[in-house]
Structure formats: structure tokens, C-alpha cells
Amino acid sequence: MARPRRNPPSFLLTLLLVFGLICVKIETRNEKDDDQEEYISAVGDPGMRRDGLRVAIEAWNQCNEVGEEAPFMGSPRAADCFDVYKGKETFSICNCIPHILVHRVTEVDNKLGVGQPFPGGRPEALTNINLYAAEKELYLGSKCQVEDKPNPWQFWMIMLKSGNMDTYAANCPKNGHRVGPYGPNHAFPCFGKGCMNQPLIYHDYTTLQGPNITTLRGRFFGSWDLDADLRKGIVEKLSYYSVTWEKELARGSWVFHHVLRTSTKYPWLMLYLRSDATAGFSGGYHYQTRGMSKIIPESPNFKVKFTLNVIKGGGPRSQFYLMEIGSCWKNNGQPCDGDVASDVTRYSEMILNPKAPLWCRADKPRFCPPYHTFPNGVRVHRSDIANFPYEAYHLYCAPGNGEHIEEPNILCDPFSNPQPQEILQIVPHKVWGDYGYPTEKGQGWIGDPRTWELDVGRLSQSLYFYQVKINFFTNDLHFA
Template identity: 60%
Template sequence: MEKQLHAVFVLVGVLVFAVSGNATAKKNVSAVGDPGMRRDGLRVAFEAWNFCNEVGQEAPHMGSPRAADCFDFSNTVKHKVTEHDNRLGVGESFPGLNPGDINNTDLYAVEKERYLGSLCEVKDTPSPWQFWMIMLKNGNYDTRSGLCPENGKKAPPFKPGRFPCFGPGCMNQPILCHQWTQLKNGTLQGSFSGSYDLDSNCGDEHDGLSYYEVIWEKKVNVGSWVFKHKLKTSKKYPWLMLYLRADATKGFSGGYHYDTRGMLKILPESPNFKVKLSLDIKQGGGPKSQFYLLDIGSCWKNNGAACDGDVVTDVTRYSEMIINPDTQAWCSPKGLRNCPPYHITPDDRKIYRNDTANFPYSAYHYYCAPGNAQYLQQPVDTCDPYSNPQAQEIVQLLPHPIWGEYGYPTKKGDGWVGDSRTWELDVGGLASRLYFYQDPGTPPAKRIWTSIDTGTEIFVSDQDEVAEWTISDFDVILKQPNQAI
């Protein structure tokens, strides 16, 4: 009888384990509309920015710097967006446009992105989604223009200094060339490309001129889309950024203060998500290329409250893992101002930056605090106050053994040129343990990430540099239910 009861208990235990295992498996769902980039019917969009994440002025004959290539596929490509849609620029109306924004270049781009999103939108559960976003940004800043706010407050012109600018007009938008996705010999392929040098032309890459290109291709019914990126700086444009982003499908994406469109149909919250992607870097972009294996962005106020569009009190928060082995740790025992106040271990122990025997200085490239924070721990460096519409806080990481538990690179060269890999990163777990500033005595902010991207920021190169890489299999995997949009 005792043996029979034991057998029953074992059987019940197995059943309970199986049921709980299935329940756990069901919780591991994707936060993106196209998990692993495997859907033949692609949704991809393009956005370009000036230094402070605005438009400023459209490039001649290019329209507002927003475009999309979205299509359904069943034996043939059925496009959802037209060339006219992509060429829309200030002064031209379209469905849903606020009449008061028709001649405002910054607000017009916002509305155009939402309009393109409506054309591309895919109905889904728990919410619809729109597109992968290709983001291009010009790091030139004309300090005499007065175009960029300082920590969210309007700033007067000031003398040029550390920011690159060849003169008036240096913050211009790029030429955009578009090869619409077509089917050829069983492969779907399309591209966006162009240059910030306005004397360039479509389809050509010239010596001495900036250049960008993103080609996407996929064999029908086989594997993942492969996004092939190329970014080239020039003497006039030495600071350029190119990323492939999964952004919130509505609400504020990282770095913005308006309603965006994107691929994240569920917003991932720390610590409950992982990111999977395949990355193959062909050319690194030189010693100044801050290549981000992953860059995550969000927004919350210094008192922990969610952002509401008030750029004076909102703060963009970024965490970035730089894998260029030429990038050195600015954080050091003699450079405490470049370190976060403390490091948190996987078992939640705090190691303060003045603990020179234990603090992992070489795991941090740079930390900077929000310029509108009132209770900063000294010494401290505050982030550049002009390159986002609101104040920002940035935690930049480097490969180090302490990140190994989260699946991140553990030594210089991991994932770099010649070491292509498929990564599965415990992004939510790591992001839950990074230091971010908060006013004393306020409830902890919910760390909900509205942008997740990969790409490079070639940071004021001394010579023309080229970065080239491919991304595929991108997914954001939820370890348990997160916040629906």
C-alpha cells in the first residue's frame, strides 16, 4: 500500500511539474510584432534626425525625412505605402494631419510617422504594431542656431566648441533613395540609402562624402530577414548614427517626446525579458565607433513618475553595451566622475565606486547623470544637455566577466569583426540592476523600455570611417507577462 501511495505521489508530482512547465512555457511570448523577423510580409520604416532629435529643415526635394516600405506577400508583393506617401513634405496635407502642424517641420514629421504607421499597421493581440524602424542621426550641431534646447529649456545661441559643424546648414537632413522591395528568384529585397552631402546623388557612394545604406533581404518562406547596414562618415559629417530599432507602437519611444510608431506591441519591463539577435560586424567604423550590441531607451522623471511630455522634467534613460574593443573605460579610480555611484551584483550587493579593491571600473565606459537632477552625488559628469529634447542619463557598458551571467560579452573582441554570433541576452535582468538616478525618498520608477536597438554611433571621427554589419533573428522575449500597450 505504501509503495502504491508513493507511486501516486510521484505521478501527481510529474503531472504538476508538467502543467507548471507548460504554464511557464506559455508565458515566454514575444513582445514584437514579427518575432525573429520571420514574416515574409515585411514592415520597415525610416526616420532621420538632426542633433537634438528634431527635423529643423527638410532636405531639398526630399519631403519630410520619414518613409516606409510595408507590404503583404502571397506569391506577389502588395505594397501598402506609395511613393507619394513617402515624399510628403511640409505644406502638403494627408489624412489625420493636424492643420496647425502643416508648416511646422518638426511636428509634421511626427504626424507623418503616425500616418505611415496607419498604412502599415498589422492587427494583433494584445495590440496592433507597425514597423521596424531604421534611425539615422546627424551629430553636427550649429551652436549659433538656437535650434536645440538645453535640458528641455530653450537655449540661446552660443559660441562653437566641441560640437562639429562646417557652418550654417550643418544640421541638414539627408538625401533619401529608396529601392522598393521586389521579388526576384525567390528572394525579397529592398533598401534605403543616401547621403547627408546634398551634392551627392541617389544610388552612388563617393569618396569624401557621407553615405548610409540599409538593404533587407529574405528568401521566401525561409529563415529571417537579414538587414545589411553600412555607414560612412566624411569631413563635413564626422559624427553619424545608424540603428535598427524596435520602438513602442504608441507612446514615447526612447529619446522622443511625442507619440511614436514601431514594433513593440508589449512594453518589456525589467527584469522580465530577454533579447535575441544575430549580429555579424564586417567593418567596425574605426576607433571612435561606439558600436552598440544593444542600446535600450526609456523615459521617467527624477521622482520616478512616468514621462508625460513635459520636456523640462522628463528624462530619457539609456543603457548601452559598446563592443568596439578600441573603446576604453573612462570610469577609473582616478575618474570617479565617469562612474555610476555604485555597481549592483547579480545577487543584489552594492559595490560603491570608491571601493577600489572591488568596483569593476573596466566594465563601464562612461556614466553621466541628468542635467536637471537636484541631488547628485559628487563627483559627477552630467550628460550632453542638447542632443535630446529633454535631459538624459546614460550608462555605457563594456565587455567584462561581471556581465557574463546575463549572457553579455565578457572580454574585448567578443562579437566584433570576425566573430559573428547569435546572442540571447538577459537584458531585463541586467537593466534591473544598473544604477539610474532618482530623487531621494521617491518610489522606484518602473523600468519599462520603449526602445531596443542595435547599431553604431561613429563619434566625431578624425578621418572618413566605414562601419558595415548585418542583423537578423531579432526578438524580444518576455519571461512573464509585461505591460500591454
Template identity: 60%
Template sequence: MIMLKNGNFDTRSGLCPENGRKVSPIITNRTFPCFGKGCMNQPLVYHNWTKPQENAIYSRDSQSPSIMGSFYGTYDLDASLEAGIDNISYFSVVWEKQASTGRWIFSQKLKTSKKYPWLMLYLRADATKGFSGGYHYDTRGMMLKLPESPNFKVRLTLNVIHGGGSNSQFYLIDIGSCWKNDGQPCDGEVETDVTRYSEMIINPEVTSWCRPDNLAVCPPYHINSNGSKVYRNDTARFPYSAYHLYCAPGNAKYLEVPFDLCDPYSNPQPQELVQLLPHPEWAIHGYPAHKGEGWIEDPRTWELDVGALSSRLYFYQDPGTPPAKRLWSSIDVGTEVYISGSDEIAEWTVSDFDVLIPKDSISP
């Protein structure tokens, strides 16, 4: 599944009950610069049907033709793509299957513009049925079994050609799910369902917002690989640079002060984000240990123990409730160019993308 998003909701504000009293949340300044009426719209999309290609991009040295298809488009509804893509938004995805090897290669490109400075493009594996990454619509993905923490891995080959600028939150892996604050599975009740995400950002220009002087965007504690906890006010031991930010669901009743609520941009229902950065803490699971690994001019094939890492992460849950099953209905790779001040281009290829689940895993 190819996922396109135009992030353009307003900031949520308000009060959150905590231990029976009202406290004011700390909201980081995340607002969408809407240019006026029509700034939230579906894009123009053009489709080239998949068909055999004698001279496909990755098969020119092969005697056998591959198959290739694509789509492309823009959010600027008055744009003419025949005139080029200067000063307009643009996206494209080209997929090719090599006849000689059976490999699928997905070539992707995303461009922001002044009107559309916050765009997202992902290649995503979704559940065959049920909610897609926590969104409340039935999905049509290819994962027959839902991966569950800690027992699954993800393998892929990633080649980043253009990074998308300093605000490109390029996700080596982004995983999404949905469960309620009391640990129960989501059932479509939007007041109590909470979408949860874990995202590894590999753009080396993205810095850690989680710092000793900004604890509101740090998770309340970090879980070491041995299972021990390090609280965020332990400045000598907490790995602040391992996190870009953490934000809590707006319907949580027992948040630890200070806290930051997730803004409802791509999902107006409550959601929770844990955004990670390359760090030695995550390297034990196959993730990059240092900034720049796997970035431009450093294509790599990754085998990531996503299940093990995701089982270590803090997610909010009401005190005294049974731990939620961490079943992940969406796994993707791609970028979210977050409110860029100028036109940016991100370009990358993904191939050999597999979600590896043990054979004895139980289907939901």
C-alpha cells in the first residue's frame, strides 16, 4: 500500500484530568500553515497501469522484461504537470518487478511547495482486514498475521537519494497500531480508541527535542535492554538523544507532569507518538547506532528486530490495567516532510521489503 498524507489540522488545546484534578498540558508549537479555503484537499492522481517493460529501469541488463507501473500527481489542483513541477507539490511512485530475480523495487519521490509544505509518502504493509494503523476504516493490506511485540522482524533495502531537507522526518520504520488506555483492543469507539506509533527517524538533520530542560517531550521513563527503567529526570543516565519526541494521548487520565499532548493532524482522534533517533541503545536490535548511517550515499539492507525494540518502548496505560497486546497493523517506510520553509525534494527506493513473523504466530 502506498500512503499519501497532507497534514493540515489545527492544534488541539485544553485541559487534561490528572489524578482527579485539572492540569494544563504543555503543547509544543506544532501548527499547520494553512493558506486558506481549499488547503485540505485530495490530490490529483494519475495512474500508469502495470505492464511488461522491455527497457525498465532496473532490467536493462536483463534479457527478460520486467513489469512496471506507477502513479504520480500533485495537491495543487490548478497545476499543469506538463509544465514541470517548479513551485508546486508533487509525488510519484514507480514499482517494478524484475523478471530475472523476482525482486520488487519501489522508486518514490515527494516534493513540497509553498502551499503544501507538510506532505508525507510511505510504502506500507497493512493488515488484510481490520483497522489500518489505528485508523477507523477497514484495510485491504497483505499481512495475513498481525506482528506482535516482541516476536517479529522487518527486512528491507533502502537507498535514500535526496533527503527532503532538514525537516524531513524520514522513517526507516514506522509502525502503527491501536488500543485503548485500559489495554483493550480498539473497537471503533473514537472517544476511547488511541492510535499508537513508533517511528525511527534517520535524517541526521533532525535533532532531539527531548532534553533535560524539555522533559515534557520525553517519555516518563526509558527501558534498558535488561528491562530496568531510567526515569527522564535522571539526567546522568537517561538517553535523551535517543528520542526526537514523545507525546501523549489527549484522553489519558493519569499523565505525569509535565506532559505534551499529540496534536490531531493526520488523525483527529487521540494518538500517541514515540519518535526515535539513531542511538547505541537501539543498535542491539539492528537499528542505526549513529546519525548518518543508512542516509544519502549509504544504501543498506536492514534486518531490524522491530518486535524487540517496540516491546521496550513506553506507551501510556491506565494504572492497574492489564498490559495491552502490542499488535501492529501497519508497518511502513518513507518520509514526512514537516512544515518546510522552502520547496523540498525527497527521493528514495525500497526493495526486498518483508515482515518476518514466526510460523507459530497466532493469527488474530
């Protein structure tokens, strides 16, 4: 995941984003012979109603690598996957335990770090920190996997990322090409050697709680400040994240509660809940991933349904996405194959935070996509001041390996993905109403919880992406 870069604030930026996420469904549409539409779920747990939860966590540095493991944390991949059994079916001599959770991933699995072998891990990964994390994710996925049709599925993925980058360390490629140390670069926050560290990841395994022992609850939490004492929760002036999940046994849906706070040392942090493809590359990665989407949705035939309740925001310098979709294809339209020099990650993001400034304007066309396409198919150029909806866009940035990019333009941050990237950020506006998206600032924000049904596939097909007109197939969807 990556963002277009602006200079980071020189003061402490405190970001606290909390939301409940319920009933997530990703549906793909099939055309029947009688012209009726038929919907099937693309995710393994439609509606998040399955008691036996599958959830995992991953952490990345600025360029979607690991770089260095945090002390005593192991490789930054962990999972909480369990099944629920009735006690009388499990314990033949005692009915005193109504239900029991059987966890598929142990603490030993979650604490695996570079150099420690595990089943299925390739030998070359044992000494390669970045490859080890990717292989560990596949291993955890195999332990969490649920057989299904047409494909098995593994887990919802919580993704953490820090935007710190040490330009003297030469850890990140530039548009897919390795570069040596350089600096200083004021666009990237870094307090010095070690600023790209991975976070502390603590885990409260899911258990049955509450007065009737019917509430399923668990969480991951931690900090990028390696000296943080989190026994009392959020510590003043230190970075912090927490993701808690909760559900009543055999009733309702899972609710995910997210908290993220930045700090002076870590002013650029990200937290997502992702539905990744169950196999293949997800947007932003050059490794195989594992996830919840057993079908890869392809535009225009998929919708996403979910409930969102934003409790607190982080001010105008923070972005909160109603949803992000990400995928990967080359500039010639061919699918990505792991070649970071020619693969391009494409992101589309709706910024829900009403305090976010608008950079796309008639007098600043370089921040706008070259074209906007209306739902009726009419396409207008950004030079058409009377008809182009400038206020519907926050920013467009072009991929750094594009050969025929329309002028004027800005290029996306060349470092924060292993490969070049293209980002299109939209904001609430009436032009998106036909797709179910918010039409006015503040809709769905603090004090306005809503259940959304977004025609993501149809919208994504109408959005501008560089050079090649093809269907947008999304390998990962992100809620943040």
C-alpha cells in the first residue's frame, strides 16, 4: 500500500480512527439466460457470520518489505484461526462446558522468526527476512484454510504499515529498481538509524467471555515504539494500534474495532482490514498472498456491502478510506508476474474524512486524472472547466514507469511499493451517487453510521487508469 507523498508535518500528528465493521460481503454478478441477475459471494465468510473466525495480521515497512524483525516478536505475520465445538461433543464424560474453541495456530507458529524452519518453507527463505515473512504467511494460511467451492479460503487480513524511510539505508527500490543510499529527503520521515523497524505485535487469542460465556472476543495490538509499555493501553506520545473482534456465539456478525495513533517518531502509519485473494499476487506485493476472496472480482460485476461506524477522526492531515481497491497489471495490459520493474500496482480510494483538502482543481490540473467518465458513458477532459467535476477528486498520480503520461502530471511516490504504482483518490460528490457512494461531505463520517452497498466493479471500470483500457480485476479490497 502506498500513498502520494507530501512533506510530513513538523508537529505531532495524533490520528485516532476507530470503526466498527460488520457484515462484509463481496458479491459478483452472473448474467442468467433470462436476463435476470444472480449474485454469488466472492468471500469465504459472507456477512462475517461464521463463529469459527479466520483472521491474520501482517506488517510492512515503507516499501512493503520487512527489512528487520522487531525484537522477540518473530516475523511480522500472525493468525488467530479457530473452530467452535459443542462441549458435549468434545468431552464425552462431562457436559459442563457448553462450547470449546480449538485454535489452529499456536503461539509457537506465530512467533516463528527468520532462521526457524517450518513445514513447506523454502530453504532460501530461512536467511532472507523479506521472503521468510511471505513464506510464513503461506504456512499460516495452510493451517487456517477452509475448503470451499470454487476455491478454499484462509483469513481476513489486518495490515499495518509505517511510512518511515531511511534514505541512507538503501532498503527500498525506486519504481522497481534498486538505488543506493541518498539523502537527505525531507519528503520522508525518519528519526535516524532504525526508523524502518517493524512494530511490536501482541495477541489476545479469541476466547469465550461475558456473563454467559457466549461472547467471542480477541485482538491484536502493539506499537512501533519498541520501548513502549502497553500494559495500560494507549501511552501518551507513543504510536499505538489495536484491532479487536467480537461476536455473540451463533448470533449476528463479527464487529471489528480499529484504533490507530501516530507519534512524533512515527507520523505516517496505516491500518487496513483486507480481503485478499486466496492465491496469487495482491496489489502492492511481489509475493504470493493468502486471504478471504475465493473469487477474484472483475469489473463491472461486483459489489461490496458493509456497515461502518467511525467514532473519532484524526484531523485534516489524516485520510480515512471508505474503501480501497487494489490490483496489479502492466502498462501494456498484461497481468503482473512479479517483475517489479514492469508490474504496476493500481489503487482507487475514496477518502471519507471531510476535512481532507482537495488538491485537484481547475487551476491545478496536474493533480487531476486526465479524464472523468460519467455513468452514462460521457467522458470529459480535465481541461473542460465547465463539465469536469474537479471537486470529486482529491488526487491522481501517474506510474513512474509510464512512457506517455499526459502533461502536466505528478508521479506517485516511487519508493513505497516494490514496483511502480498508480493512485486515484476520490471524495464524496454527486457524480458517485449512481454507484452507491457518498455524495456529500460528512456522509458516513462521525455520528453518521451507515450500511453501504457499493457498486465497486462498475465504478472501477469507469475510473481513469493509465494507458490501457481493461477491466479492473481486484486482488484485494481494503477497509480503513
